[in-house]
Amino acid sequence: MIRLSFITPLALILLTLLPALWAFTLLTPRRLAPWRFWSSLALRSVILAALVLAIAGAQIVLPVREVTTVFLIDVSDSMTPAQRERALQYVNDALAAMPAGDRAAVVVFGENALVERAPGPIGALGRLSSTPMTTRTNLQEAVQLGLALFPAETQKRLVLISDGGENAGRVADAAQLASIRKVPIDVVYLPGERGPDVIVAGLSAPAVVREGQDIIVQANISSNYATGGRLQTFVDGQLIGEQELSIPEGSSTVDIRVPSGETGFRRLEVRLDADGDTEPQNNRGAAFTEVQGPPRLLLIASDESRAANLRNALLAAGVRVDLLPPSQAPATLAQLGAYAGVMIVDTPAREMPRTLLEALPAYVRELGRGLAMVGGVDSFGAGGYRRTPLEPMLPVLLDPLDTKQQPDLALVMVIDRSGSMAEPVAGGRRNKLDLAKEAVYQASLGLTPIDQVGLVVFDDTANWVLQLQPLPSMVEIERALGSFGIGGGTNIRPGIEQAALALASTDAKIKHVLLLTDGIAESNYSDLIAQMRASGITISTVAVGLDANPNLVDVANAGGGRSYRVTSIDEVPRIFLQETIIAAGRDIIEQPIEPQLGLSSPIIRSLGGLPPLYGYNGTEVREAARTLLLTPDGKPLLAQWQYGLGRVVAWTSDTQGRWARDWIAWDRFPQFAGGLADLLLPPRESGLLELRATAAGPRAFLELIAQDEQGRPLNNLAIAGRAVDPQNQGATVQFQQIGPGRYRAAVDTPSPGVYLAQVAASDAEGRQIGVAVTGIVVSYSLEYSAQRENLPLLTEVASISRGRINPSPETAFASPNQEVGSVREIGFPLLWLALILWPLDIAARRVMLRLEDVAPWLERLRRRRPSVVAAPEASATMTRLGTAKRRATAARPSSISVERSGIDAPTVPQTVVPTDQASQGRAPAPPPQTTEQRARPTATRPEAAEEQFARLLAAKQRARRKSEDR
The missing domain is CATH 2.60.40.1930 (Macroglobulin (MG2) domain)
Incomplete structure (x- = not known):
C-alpha cells in the first residue's frame, strides 16, 4: 500500500495555518469576482500545503515485495566435511528455486564471519573460498554480519545452517536484535557425525598444597570406543612420567601422584596418545596448584657480580632467592607466578626480553606481586628505561621536574652509511648499519623532552635524516631510521659540517656530536673541530673495527669528548646510550652524600645510623609514592608505592662497591636487604x-x-x-x-x-x-569437546526471531510479510509545484483581460455575423430609440447657441405621448420646429451617435432588469 512518510513530522504543525488562511480570506470584504476569489483561495491553499509538506520532508513509500535471503554457513571444526557438503547442497537447492527479482547472499563463519557472496542474483555455489578461523563457533558474529548485509529496500530473511555448538559470543543477543528489526532467522540443524574420539575432559588438582607434600591429580577421560593409550604427565613443562592405559568406552578417571617441589605455582599437564583417535586436539588437560611455603624472590642481573652482594644479604635474611640473567628469566605470568617478587639489579633495558617487560606490569598490577629496581650505571634512566613498559610502574620519575636546574642537551649523531657498513654481524641476521640504527634508538632513550636530537648520515656526501629538533616520538624516530640504507664511499667532513652548523644556531646549554664510522677516511676536518670547540660544541667518536681511522682518538681529544674503539659492533648501542647519559650529566650523580630519613618506616628506624653513599641515579619522586630515604637536596634514594594490587620499590643507589661500598661492609646490610623484600611482599595473612x-x-x-x-x-x-x-x-x-x-x-x-x-x-x-x-x-x-551440537539453542534463536526450524530449500525466499517500502523523496517536486502555482495565484487576483484584448479577431468576427432572429419587439424598441436620438440631436444646438448668447432660451412645449401610443410601441410625433431649427443643418458625428446609441441601449436593459427584479 502506498503511503506517505516524513523526515521531520513535527513540521506538519504548520498545516494549522490553512484554517487561519481560510478564516482571514472569508471574513474580509471581497473585491473580486466570485470566480477570481475562489480560484485564488484554492491556489493559495495548495501552495501553503506544498511548502509545509516540503519542509516536513515528505516521502512516498512504495511497497516492496522482493526478498533478500542471507545464508549463514557454519564451517567451524565441529562441522565435518560431510556436514559442510550438506549445507552447500541446501543453499544450492534454495538458489535454484529463487524467484526472479529476489537476491541472495552467503556468509561463512567459525570464530569470525566472512562474506562469501554479497547480496545479488547469485548463481549456484561450487565451493566455499572464504576461510575464517575454525577453532571456535561464534554464531552471534555471523548473525550480526548477516543483518549488516541487507539492502534497505527489500524483504529480509536469515537462514542459519549449523550444528548449534556455540562456544564464543551470545547468539541469543543477536537474535533479539533481529527480532527488533523484524528479520526472521530460519535455522537448519545439521547434527554432528563424529568418528572414534578420546577426550581428556578435565584435570583436577588441589588449589593449595604445602611444600613437601605430594599433589594428587585426577584425569577425567571420555571415549566413544574402547582402546588403549599412553598418558604423559608434565610439571611446569617438564616431563616427569608416563604410563600405559586401557581406556574403556564411556567415562573413566586416572589418579596421578606428583611431587610438589618448591614454593610457588605448579602447572600440571597431562597428554594422552590414544590408539585410533581421530581428533588429537582434545587430548590435553591442565591445572594449577599453589605450593605454599617461604616466599621466593627472583633477581635479574645482566652481570651476576652486580647482584651477588644483594643475593647473599637476602639469603642471610632468610629469603629464598633465584638469580638469573635476563635471557633465562621467566617471561610469562604463569612462570612469574612462582615468585612473590622480582628485583631488577643494574640491568639495561635493552637486555631485558620484550615479553618480560610486557608481562611485569600485569604481574604486579593484576596478581599483586612485587617489583624492585636497584640502581647502578645501567639502571633507571641511565639504563634506557625511558618509554618502556616499566617506566609508568616505578615510584620515581626518570625525567627532572625542575628543568631550570637541569641542563638541556642538543645531540647530533653522525652515522657512517658507506658500503663497508653492509658487513653482516650477529650470525648474518643483521649488518653493521642495522646495529648503528639500534644505537641511535638507544641513545634517544637517554634524552628527556627538554633535549634536542638530530641525525646526519654520510657516505661521500651527507644528508639529514632527522633534523635537529625537540625529542620526537619513538614512532618518528623509527620512521627516520627506516628511511635510509647502505651508500657509497666515506667522507666524514660533510657530516660533521652539517652537525656543527645546526648546533651553532641552537641555544641548548650542552651541545654534543657523536660520530660513528668503521673505515679510514681523509682527515680533512681538523679546522672544523677547532671551531666547534671554540663555540662550545663537543664531539665524541666511536671507531668500529681494527681498520677504522686511528686519528679519531685525536679528534675526540681535540673536541673535548671521549673516544671509543670497539671490535664488536654489538657494543655500539650500549656505548651510544652511555655517551648520551654522560653528555647530559643528569642520570648519574657521583658524589658523597649522607642519606636523609623521609617517611617513617620500621625497616629504616631499626637500622640506626646510615652509612654514606657515593653516587645514585638521578630521579624525581612521584606524588603518590612514599619516600623513605632521600638525598640532602630532596632526590629519592628509597621510594615505594602501590601499583594496582602489588607494590613497586626503587633503590636508586647500587648494591656493589662503586656507590654503596660502605653499605656492603655494614653489619646491618642483610637486615636492610630483608627490609627491601618486606616492602615488596603483600601483608602476611591473618586468616x-x-x-x-x-x-x-x-x-x-x-x-x-x-x-x-x-x-x-x-x-x-x-x-x-x-x-x-x-x-x-x-x-x-x-x-x-x-x-x-x-x-x-x-x-x-x-x-x-x-x-x-x-x-x-x-x-x-x-x-x-x-x-x-x-x-x-x-x-x-x-x-573439540564431547558436547558440540546444541539443537535447543537453535530452537531458541528461531523462536526469538519468529523464524522457522528446518524449512525446505524451496521456501527460503518466502516473503516474511515485512512492512518494507521503497522511499521516493517528493520535497523538491512540492517546492516546484508551489513555485509554478504562485504566478497563477497572482494572475487570478490582478490580471483583468477582455476578449477583444486577447483575441481581437474573434470580436470582429462576431460583429460581422448577421442576427439569426429579428424579434418584432426588438425592432420596435430600436425605432423608438432612433426617434429619441434624432429629437435629442435636433434640440442640442439651439440650446447651446442660446446659452452662448446669454439669452434665455424660449420654452419648448413638451409633447406628451399618449399612454395608448406608448403601450402600442408607436413613436410620438416630434414637436413642431421653429424656422431657425428647420433652417440649421444637423451636424452630428457618426461615432458620437453610435456611442450615444450604445449608452441608451445599456440603460434600457438595466431598467428592464430592475423591473423584472421587482
Missing part, C-alpha cells in the same frame, strides 16, 4: 584464604573459602578480584557470598591458554585479611 577454580564450558567459576586460624568462617568480606587472560589483559571479577565463608564468581575463558585470578579480602573495618591466587588452564577449544 586463611583458599581460591579454587573450575572450568565449565566457555566460563570458569572461582570459589573462595575464607577462614580464620581457628577454622571459623569469615563473612561479609570486601573482596577485590582480578583475572588476567592469556594476552595479559586484566578484568575485574565480582564475588558474591553463597554460604558461610564461601564466595563465588564467574570468569569468561573464551580462548585456550592460561588464566590467572587473584583476590584480596578485607573485613568491614578495612583490615586486609589476605591474598589468594590461582590459575585456570584452558587446554583446547570447546570446539
Whole structure:
C-alpha cells in the first residue's frame, strides 16, 4: 500500500495555518469576482500545503515485495566435511528455486564471519573460498554480519545452517536484535557425525598444597570406543612420567601422584596418545596448584657480580632467592607466578626480553606481586628505561621536574652509511648499519623532552635524516631510521659540517656530536673541530673495527669528548646510550652524600645510623609514592608505592662497591636487604584464604573459602578480584557470598591458554585479611569437546526471531510479510509545484483581460455575423430609440447657441405621448420646429451617435432588469 512518510513530522504543525488562511480570506470584504476569489483561495491553499509538506520532508513509500535471503554457513571444526557438503547442497537447492527479482547472499563463519557472496542474483555455489578461523563457533558474529548485509529496500530473511555448538559470543543477543528489526532467522540443524574420539575432559588438582607434600591429580577421560593409550604427565613443562592405559568406552578417571617441589605455582599437564583417535586436539588437560611455603624472590642481573652482594644479604635474611640473567628469566605470568617478587639489579633495558617487560606490569598490577629496581650505571634512566613498559610502574620519575636546574642537551649523531657498513654481524641476521640504527634508538632513550636530537648520515656526501629538533616520538624516530640504507664511499667532513652548523644556531646549554664510522677516511676536518670547540660544541667518536681511522682518538681529544674503539659492533648501542647519559650529566650523580630519613618506616628506624653513599641515579619522586630515604637536596634514594594490587620499590643507589661500598661492609646490610623484600611482599595473612577454580564450558567459576586460624568462617568480606587472560589483559571479577565463608564468581575463558585470578579480602573495618591466587588452564577449544551440537539453542534463536526450524530449500525466499517500502523523496517536486502555482495565484487576483484584448479577431468576427432572429419587439424598441436620438440631436444646438448668447432660451412645449401610443410601441410625433431649427443643418458625428446609441441601449436593459427584479 502506498503511503506517505516524513523526515521531520513535527513540521506538519504548520498545516494549522490553512484554517487561519481560510478564516482571514472569508471574513474580509471581497473585491473580486466570485470566480477570481475562489480560484485564488484554492491556489493559495495548495501552495501553503506544498511548502509545509516540503519542509516536513515528505516521502512516498512504495511497497516492496522482493526478498533478500542471507545464508549463514557454519564451517567451524565441529562441522565435518560431510556436514559442510550438506549445507552447500541446501543453499544450492534454495538458489535454484529463487524467484526472479529476489537476491541472495552467503556468509561463512567459525570464530569470525566472512562474506562469501554479497547480496545479488547469485548463481549456484561450487565451493566455499572464504576461510575464517575454525577453532571456535561464534554464531552471534555471523548473525550480526548477516543483518549488516541487507539492502534497505527489500524483504529480509536469515537462514542459519549449523550444528548449534556455540562456544564464543551470545547468539541469543543477536537474535533479539533481529527480532527488533523484524528479520526472521530460519535455522537448519545439521547434527554432528563424529568418528572414534578420546577426550581428556578435565584435570583436577588441589588449589593449595604445602611444600613437601605430594599433589594428587585426577584425569577425567571420555571415549566413544574402547582402546588403549599412553598418558604423559608434565610439571611446569617438564616431563616427569608416563604410563600405559586401557581406556574403556564411556567415562573413566586416572589418579596421578606428583611431587610438589618448591614454593610457588605448579602447572600440571597431562597428554594422552590414544590408539585410533581421530581428533588429537582434545587430548590435553591442565591445572594449577599453589605450593605454599617461604616466599621466593627472583633477581635479574645482566652481570651476576652486580647482584651477588644483594643475593647473599637476602639469603642471610632468610629469603629464598633465584638469580638469573635476563635471557633465562621467566617471561610469562604463569612462570612469574612462582615468585612473590622480582628485583631488577643494574640491568639495561635493552637486555631485558620484550615479553618480560610486557608481562611485569600485569604481574604486579593484576596478581599483586612485587617489583624492585636497584640502581647502578645501567639502571633507571641511565639504563634506557625511558618509554618502556616499566617506566609508568616505578615510584620515581626518570625525567627532572625542575628543568631550570637541569641542563638541556642538543645531540647530533653522525652515522657512517658507506658500503663497508653492509658487513653482516650477529650470525648474518643483521649488518653493521642495522646495529648503528639500534644505537641511535638507544641513545634517544637517554634524552628527556627538554633535549634536542638530530641525525646526519654520510657516505661521500651527507644528508639529514632527522633534523635537529625537540625529542620526537619513538614512532618518528623509527620512521627516520627506516628511511635510509647502505651508500657509497666515506667522507666524514660533510657530516660533521652539517652537525656543527645546526648546533651553532641552537641555544641548548650542552651541545654534543657523536660520530660513528668503521673505515679510514681523509682527515680533512681538523679546522672544523677547532671551531666547534671554540663555540662550545663537543664531539665524541666511536671507531668500529681494527681498520677504522686511528686519528679519531685525536679528534675526540681535540673536541673535548671521549673516544671509543670497539671490535664488536654489538657494543655500539650500549656505548651510544652511555655517551648520551654522560653528555647530559643528569642520570648519574657521583658524589658523597649522607642519606636523609623521609617517611617513617620500621625497616629504616631499626637500622640506626646510615652509612654514606657515593653516587645514585638521578630521579624525581612521584606524588603518590612514599619516600623513605632521600638525598640532602630532596632526590629519592628509597621510594615505594602501590601499583594496582602489588607494590613497586626503587633503590636508586647500587648494591656493589662503586656507590654503596660502605653499605656492603655494614653489619646491618642483610637486615636492610630483608627490609627491601618486606616492602615488596603483600601483608602476611591473618586468616586463611583458599581460591579454587573450575572450568565449565566457555566460563570458569572461582570459589573462595575464607577462614580464620581457628577454622571459623569469615563473612561479609570486601573482596577485590582480578583475572588476567592469556594476552595479559586484566578484568575485574565480582564475588558474591553463597554460604558461610564461601564466595563465588564467574570468569569468561573464551580462548585456550592460561588464566590467572587473584583476590584480596578485607573485613568491614578495612583490615586486609589476605591474598589468594590461582590459575585456570584452558587446554583446547570447546570446539573439540564431547558436547558440540546444541539443537535447543537453535530452537531458541528461531523462536526469538519468529523464524522457522528446518524449512525446505524451496521456501527460503518466502516473503516474511515485512512492512518494507521503497522511499521516493517528493520535497523538491512540492517546492516546484508551489513555485509554478504562485504566478497563477497572482494572475487570478490582478490580471483583468477582455476578449477583444486577447483575441481581437474573434470580436470582429462576431460583429460581422448577421442576427439569426429579428424579434418584432426588438425592432420596435430600436425605432423608438432612433426617434429619441434624432429629437435629442435636433434640440442640442439651439440650446447651446442660446446659452452662448446669454439669452434665455424660449420654452419648448413638451409633447406628451399618449399612454395608448406608448403601450402600442408607436413613436410620438416630434414637436413642431421653429424656422431657425428647420433652417440649421444637423451636424452630428457618426461615432458620437453610435456611442450615444450604445449608452441608451445599456440603460434600457438595466431598467428592464430592475423591473423584472421587482
